[in-house]
Amino acid sequence: MPPFELKHPKGRELVGGDLVAQTLAHLGVTVAFGLHGGHLDSFLTGCAFVGIKLVDTRHETAAVQAAEGYAKVSGKTGLAFVTANSGFANGYPGLATALADRSPIFVVTSSPPLRDAETNALQGFHDQVVLARPVTKFAHRATVVEELPRLVSHAWRIASAGAPGPVLIDFPVDILFTPPRFNAISWGSLDRQISSRPGPAPASVDELARLWKAAKRPVFITGTGAADTGRIGASQPILLQLAEATQTPIFWSSKFSLAIPHNHPLRGGPATGLAYLPYIQQERPDLLILLGARTGFLLGGRNGAIIPHKDCTLVQVDVDGGEIGRTLPVDLGIVSDVSEFVNTMAKKVALDAAFTTSRDRDWIKMTSSLKGLIHRRYGSDPKQGCPDDTGDRMHPYHGIKAVFEVVADHEPIVIGDGGECGVWAGDLIECAKPAHFLAATGYLGFLGNGWGYSLGAAVAHPDKLIVNVQGDGSAGFHIAELDTYARHRLKILTVVVNNYRWGMSIAGQDILYGESTPGRLLSSLSPVCRFDKVAEGFGGLGVRIDKADEVQAAVKQIVEDMAANNDFTPGLVNLIVDTDPVTETTKSMVGMPAPGREKEVVVVPYYDNIPRARYD
Incomplete structure (x- = not known):
């Protein structure tokens, strides 16, 4: 028996595009991000017919990344659509990230x-x-219309099974526009529950x-693989x-970042x-448990700074x-789905009271205080601002x-993009009391x-305030x-x-080459670009802020204005800041040797330095 009853549209034939859309709807899809192309008309029509919301973007890269942002904060697989060749090429960076x-x-x-095929056809x-x-x-190309439900369900399972990732199916336009033979449709395992969570x-x-x-000083470090343990x-x-039971x-x-109460002593x-x-x-941890968190540069690489x-x-x-x-x-090493691991360990811990007997209680208090170190370092620095570059x-x-302290009342989802500003955002993130924080640059260091991600997060949680932090460099991409x-x-x-400026670039060049040497290249941006006016031109709200003592009032006002009349208007804050000081992250990534x-x-910027060969 078919796993669901096909809905037949009035006034036209049911075609391959309908098969794809209705299969995805049966799998639980409610929203798709993308950009129109005539090749996809029958699929998009099929989506509208079954109630899949279509969110159209201005660029295919952003569409694929919106599907990724949606997946990150919702825990569901994100869906994107891009048209043939030109749209696919624009969406390719989203697949890579x-x-x-x-x-x-x-x-x-x-x-x-x-x-x-092979005729130099349009977009072929x-x-x-x-x-x-x-x-x-x-990645697969569909060639038979009746096989579409089977292929879609197969790819859908692959996306979330094991280590998750992107999947793509190329549906040639003739397959999407061809009516199927209903008695020959292959449904595959569309309606069967298939376990993909190893314990x-x-x-x-x-x-x-x-x-x-x-252990006396244990810690967890979580990554995206642990997202389901705290959404x-x-x-x-x-x-x-589990953390409470084991201290x-x-x-x-x-x-x-997981949705853990901000005043919790184990945060x-x-x-x-x-x-x-x-x-x-x-003292440093004597037991460190990585939960769905990959080692590499996001956790200090091999230099031992974090691990x-x-x-x-x-x-x-x-x-x-x-x-x-x-x-x-x-x-x-434990090969397991993180949620299954946590559930299993929680059951074991519940039967053994010895897990907390040897804990150093001061360890809990001290680790909780680490969030405040940045305030001790910079809190007394001057905070003046001038309206020009003089x-x-x-x-x-x-x-x-100051921005984060205002939005903290909303427990927002914060997305941090850019180089230096992304580091500042990550270091100060606890001031925003975020429901989640995501660094957008990822393993590719991909700006923009x-x-x-902000688009996907906003669609996944339409009532949440999404704070999209950009540098003036990353802002230009999309x-x-x-x-x-x-x-x-x-x-x-x-x-x-x-x-x-390209903040991280100019900071690294200054450290390596000095401010007056030819090595300081390609790091300046326009001082006259009014991002706030650009936002107004696109139908949003905008404000420029030059002085620190004006930030809170201005941000509070724009957030209030965004929600006026029981409707939302997106806003933008053009926050004019200095290039100093340089973040400690950039200093460590440049890695200058000791005197x-x-x-x-x-010296190799952004990587561990390489020992120089000796010939004596």
């Missing part, structure tokens, strides 16, 4: 009729499946229990229950805070066994902090993702999506942290 950051998205594209030059395979978990091996659970009970709306995150603080990588904050322990004369090299037992839990031990030696501009710490925000009446506040050791290494 989704694969690198393990985001489950399904991308629908099309191509010329099958009979027109590139073989999209061949190009998509290196940046997807699954931990019992022996691994027992070994971790032994290590955990002996918006959960009565109490299951990970928090283990929770830190997170910049890819995704450790961003994992970067652990790097400060040696500098404040505090200690010595006197610390490293446990890594990941659904992808290939990630375990990829960068650092792991003492115990004097000192606003300190970025004070500007961003925040525009699409600023036309301000039009998308306005047309769809989305509750998005964009904050452009504007220092008229007297300059001849021992070759």
